[in-house]
Amino acid sequence: MSLGMITENMNWGVIEEGWRKGPWTSEEDRLLIEYVKLHGEGRWNSVARLQGLKRNGKSCRLRWVNYLRPDLKRGQITPKEESVIIELHARWGNRWSTIARSLPGRTDNEIKNYWRTHFKKKTKTSPTNATKSKARMLRRQQFQQQQLLLHHQQQQYEAHMQRVVVSNLRDESEVPMPPLPQHQPMFKQQDSMASSNNCLHTAKNDQENAYSSMAMINFNDCASVAESPSDQDFFWDGNLWNLDDFQGNVSEASLQENNNYPFMIFNCF
DNA sequence: AATTTCCTCAACCGCACCCGG
DNA sequence: ACCGGGTGCGGTTGAGGAAAT
Structure with a gap:
């Protein structure tokens, strides 16, 4: 029946x-x-x-x-679909309808439910909303400060490179290299939509906590991965980060193949 | 075997946006 | 510029079944 x-x-x-x-x-x-x-x-x-x-x-x-709808696909989400969901969630956050467009036959509701079921199980043990929003505000403030610092450092770097070019035209003498801008949570522009918003950290994100913000973390910058209070924690950006918070939100496909900058893309909730 | 807890997913709700009048 | 209807989206709820105790 x-x-x-x-x-x-x-x-x-x-x-x-x-x-x-x-x-x-x-x-x-x-x-x-x-x-x-x-x-x-x-x-x-x-x-x-x-x-x-x-x-x-x-x-x-x-x-x-x-x-x-006749074109709906029934049955379990396949491992391949799951990896697509993880990858696209890393890119888009909770924009379920956008993610669903990349998975023919799957609905936004289905993907949303799947995500909640499989990747959001730890929310019960996570901090309260008030704690979370306070932490988000602090991170946002830090982000803004760091953007200013990054801008300053980039200007210094570009000025240096100009000097290098000029000096190379004259001779091969050494020009001291300023440090590369680091410690910046880089908000990656993935496509036209992200570009139009300038970054994925939107006003809607601030108001509703609906979207996750995306950060690329350089593990060279993590002060103490091993000596942190738990194996899951690490210090970065002046904050203690818990890997549990990122459960399921790390996209393997997002690992950057760069020895100098081993970035990982996280969703920060 | 009975009860409790957990998981799944269909459906609802509120809000925002778009568009025509 | 304003209003209202239609639509789409994301968050949440709650019933039912499965798994655990």
């Missing part, structure tokens, strides 16, 4: 202001499929009027998009 049949038998589904809520019955599914066949996707608020379905437009759209 399907869930649909069970719910029909139990007369499930609350009626509120004329709209039914709760699990869909097979009859409701049939009516919705018929509607899409006749009128196509969209204009979901017309479904009730044209098809006699006591569901509001949002509910109809959701049911179609997440369950009835």
Whole structure:
């Protein structure tokens, strides 16, 4: 017996202001499929009027998009899909619909649920929201200060390189090399959208904590990975970081193949 | 075997954006 | 410029089943 049949038998589904809520019955599914066949996707608020379905437009759209669409892929997320999810989450954060576009047949809801189930199990033991937001604010302040410092160091570096070029034109004499700018959490611009936002750390991120910010951590800069309070912790950027916080959020594909700068991309929550 | 805890996922909610009037 | 309807998105909830005790 399907869930649909069970719910029909139990007369499930609350009626509120004329709209039914709760699990869909097979009859409701049939009516919705018929509607899409006749009128196509969209204009979901017309479904009730044209098809006699006591569901509001949002509910109809959701049911179609997440369950009835014929191109949906059923079954377990494959390891390959999982790696794509991890990689794209490292890039996009919680932009589930964006991630879903790269996984044909999978819905944003499905990916969101999968992520929460498999990669967010540790939230119960994580700090309170207040603690987290305070930590985020501190990191943000540090980030801004460091951006200023980075800008300054880069200017110094560029000035130095200009001097090197000029001096090379004259002779091969040594010009002292200033240190490369380091200790900067570099917000990577991955594509046009990230570029348009300048970085992935958006205002929405600040307000809702919805998106994770992305940082590339140079492990050469980690003061003490081994001697830190726990094996999972390390110091970086003046903060104690716990690798548990990044559980599942480290993208192997994001490891940078560079001996001098062994960066890892993390999502910072 | 009974009870509790954990996991999964469909569905809902609130908010933001877009677009036409 | 403003308003309202339609739509899309991300966060959250809660029922049901599975696993653990």
